[in-house]
Amino acid sequence: xxNAFARAPQRVGVRPPRAPAIYRHGPFTVRVTTPLRRLxxxxxxxxxxxxxxxxxxxxxxxxxxxxxxxxxxxxxxQAIFRTDTATPFAPFPRSHAFPLLEWxxxxxxxxxxxxxxxxHAGVLERDGYALVLPAVPGSGxxxxxxxxxxxxxxxxxxxxGLLDWRTGLLMPLPRAIPLKNRSxxxxxxxxxxxxLGPVFPKTRKGDVAHLRPPAExxxxxxxxxxPAWIVFPRYVRNSPLQLxxxxxxxxxxxxxxxxxxxxxxGATGFDALTQLVRSCRCWSAQFGDLNAMITAIDHLPxxxx
Amino acid sequence: MSPLLHIIRDPSGVQAxxxxxxxxxxxxxxxxxxxxxxxxxxxxxxxxxxxxxxVWSDLTAxxxxxxxxxxxxxxELRKLHKALAPRGIPMLLxxxxxxxxxxxxxxxxxDFADLDIMVPRAQLEAAETALEAGGWxxxxxxxxxxxxxxxxxxxxxxxxxxxxxxxxDVHHALLPLTGRLRPDPTLLWAAxxxxxxxxxxxxxxxxxxxxxxxxxxxxxxxxGELRALLDLHQxxxxxxxxxxxxxxxxxxxxxxxxxxxxxxxLRYCHRMLGTPVPAGVLDAAAAxxxxxxxxxxMDLLVPRVLEPRSPGRPPARMAxxxxxxxxxxxRMPPGLLAAHLLRKAFRTGKG
Numbered sequence: 001x002x003n004a005f006a007r008a009p010q011r012v013g014v015r016p017p018r019a020p021a022i023y024r025h026g027p028f029t030v031r032v033t034t035p036l037r038r039l040x041x042x043x044x045x046x047x048x049x050x051x052x053x054x055x056x057x058x059x060x061x062x063x064x065x066x067x068x069x070x071x072x073x074x075x076x077x078q079a080i081f082r083t084d085t086a087t088p089f090a091p092f093p094r095s096h097a098f099p100l101l102e103w104x105x106x107x108x109x110x111x112x113x114x115x116x117x118x119x120h121a122g123v124l125e126r127d128g129y130a131l132v133l134p135a136v137p138g139s140g141x142x143x144x145x146x147x148x149x150x151x152x153x154x155x156x157x158x159x160x161g162l163l164d165w166r167t168g169l170l171m172p173l174p175r176a177i178p179l180k181n182r183s184x185x186x187x188x189x190x191x192x193x194x195x196l197g198p199v200f201p202k203t204r205k206g207d208v209a210h211l212r213p214p215a216e217x218x219x220x221x222x223x224x225x226x227p228a229w230i231v232f233p234r235y236v237r238n239s240p241l242q243l244x245x246x247x248x249x250x251x252x253x254x255x256x257x258x259x260x261x262x263x264x265x266g267a268t269g270f271d272a273l274t275q276l277v278r279s280c281r282c283w284s285a286q287f288g289d290l291n292a293m294i295t296a297i298d299h300l301p302x303x304x305x
Numbered sequence: 306m307s308p309l310l311h312i313i314r315d316p317s318g319v320q321a322x323x324x325x326x327x328x329x330x331x332x333x334x335x336x337x338x339x340x341x342x343x344x345x346x347x348x349x350x351x352x353x354x355x356x357x358x359x360v361w362s363d364l365t366a367x368x369x370x371x372x373x374x375x376x377x378x379x380x381e382l383r384k385l386h387k388a389l390a391p392r393g394i395p396m397l398l399x400x401x402x403x404x405x406x407x408x409x410x411x412x413x414x415x416d417f418a419d420l421d422i423m424v425p426r427a428q429l430e431a432a433e434t435a436l437e438a439g440g441w442x443x444x445x446x447x448x449x450x451x452x453x454x455x456x457x458x459x460x461x462x463x464x465x466x467x468x469x470x471x472x473x474d475v476h477h478a479l480l481p482l483t484g485r486l487r488p489d490p491t492l493l494w495a496a497x498x499x500x501x502x503x504x505x506x507x508x509x510x511x512x513x514x515x516x517x518x519x520x521x522x523x524x525x526x527x528x529g530e531l532r533a534l535l536d537l538h539q540x541x542x543x544x545x546x547x548x549x550x551x552x553x554x555x556x557x558x559x560x561x562x563x564x565x566x567x568x569x570x571l572r573y574c575h576r577m578l579g580t581p582v583p584a585g586v587l588d589a590a591a592a593x594x595x596x597x598x599x600x601x602x603m604d605l606l607v608p609r610v611l612e613p614r615s616p617g618r619p620p621a622r623m624a625x626x627x628x629x630x631x632x633x634x635x636r637m638p639p640g641l642l643a644a645h646l647l648r649k650a651f652r653t654g655k656g
Binding site: 027055058059113265266268 | 327
């Protein structure tokens with residue numbers, strides 16, 4: 001692929017439009033090749049300029065988003081996601097190329113990155129300590145994570161709690177936060193200055209708009225954090241705030257059910273999770289008001305370490 | 306040359322690798338699901354410290370799949386033993402399960418698609434009854450398929466325990482009963498050995514290699530069998546160190562009439578992966594080579610379908626098709642093959 005570009009005539013210093021783009025996402029390097037101009041524009045809006053593909057970094061995930069066959073370019077155009085080894089999803093409409101790429105990268109990380117215990121959780125950091133928000137889809141995890149990221153917490157990740165089981169530290173993976181359906185409105189009202197991308201209507205998860213990861217998070221995306229608090233959030237409409245301490249064993253069970261690769265890691269996963277739960281204080285939270293929840297989180301006891 | 310084949314040949318080549326070369330190697334290894342095994346090959350040579358740390362952590366992370374599967378295999382074997390032992394049916398482990406239990410290096414990082422065991426032909430029906438009572442079910446519902454397995458094949462239709470996802474293949478012979486080559490299972494049982502501190506048996510060293518060779522070069526379409534070729538390469542490298550192995554191997558191939566697949570295995574492992582095979586053994590096995598035209602054709606086709614292809618190079622469709630035809634030709638006599646293919650052709654998608 002690179003050779004083909006090397007042969008193509010080009011002005012010095014100008015990358016040909018279809019050249020692969022390199023993005024760093026925390027511990028991973030991703031190479032994206034796509035002819036879709038809008039997708040490339042959204043990528044640079046979200047993650048900044050790409051690095052040149054100099055062949056000097058390890059590429060963890062080699063991704064392509066292609067157009068469908070010629071006929072489909074004319075009628076209901078498609079976007080097809082491919083990794084270097086697989087085409088895991090059915091094609092999306094071309095206008096949904098960005099959410100497709102983001103989900104595709106999630107799939108890649110979840111199926112390959114077993115150098116981490118991967119929790120399905122939002123993770124944020126303050127004063128060097130990390131807050132883990134593990135939750136099932138629909139519990140308001142992304143909304144809460146986005147809101148905290150807009151109120152001074154450093155965003156590590158909205159989707160993956162990457163626990164390095166060698167060190168017990170959490171690694172950042174600061175990417176766009178996909179807000180779904182009513183959450184889009186909620187975050188717009190919560191922080192009118194929030195940088196939201198275009199709304200993609202009627203995806204498989206409903207309407208989706210992405211919150212751009214804060215520049216500070218991107219800049220510090222190689223700084224790991226010591227886990228200190230685990231809160232299992234659950235949004236229930238009109239519910240008063242309830243924050244209840246959780247026993248270690250309950251937290252352990254819920255975390256193990258909520259991880260992408262807990263079973264696969266076997267004893268390594270068990271040890272990592274045990275250490276995580278022991279080093280954290282755990283709560284279960286139910287909330288109906290975002291501001292009340294954030295205040296409660298801001299007042300969680302400072303860890304004695 | 307493919308970077309993957311280059312490194313299997315000579316793992317020390319990674320010391321001179323640029324990051325660009327690593328990226329190409331990893332791309333091929335991922336496509337062939339060989340990352341974990343590659344990491345084992347590198348580790349065996351003590352080369353792990355020479356790899357860039359981010360590469361090493363990416364490669365070794367893929368070993369969890371193999372370890373997870375091996376744990377599942379151990380569990381499945383215990384359950385099978387519990388079902389079969391009370392009826393006095395011995396279990397012989399084949400392929401991956403045997404490599405792992407015999408402590409061979411080839412098992413390191415090796416994934417499992419299914420679990421293969423062998424039971425004596427005379428006790429096959431008893432075994433099937435016992436497994437059915439124990440909760441193992443077959444998903445092969447079609448009557449023709451059931452008959453196909455029972456009358457012509459060397460194994461029962463694949464079994465699944467109803468509470469687990471693991472596929473179990475129960476063999477009573479190594480190769481299909483309708484095939485050109487039919488090594489006598491009683492000879493295999495007689496030479497097999499019991500593993501220390503374990504209720505299971507495994508084939509003797511020579512038979513283990515011959516079985517693996519026959520699987521690739523007699524009973525498969527060869528295309529897509531790079532991992533099996535690596536099995537052969539690693540088995541030869543490890544078992545070949547054992548006293549008198551090569552002499553026993555040649556003699557055994559005569560007895561079991563598996564000279565031809567052995568010849569192919571030695572030839573292509575040596576040619577493609579640089580497997581250390583003594584020159585005398587290569588020559589002696591060449592006595593089982595086919596006629597010159599067939600040999601030349603195989604030399605053309607086999608590397609074409611096994612070598613990893615650089616991205617953008619189209620797949621070797623013609624070679625794949627020819628070897629597919631060959632595999633069926635070797636499996637059944639022409640009349641039976643024609644009837645079988647006719648049936649398959651007229652069958653609707655639902656099987």
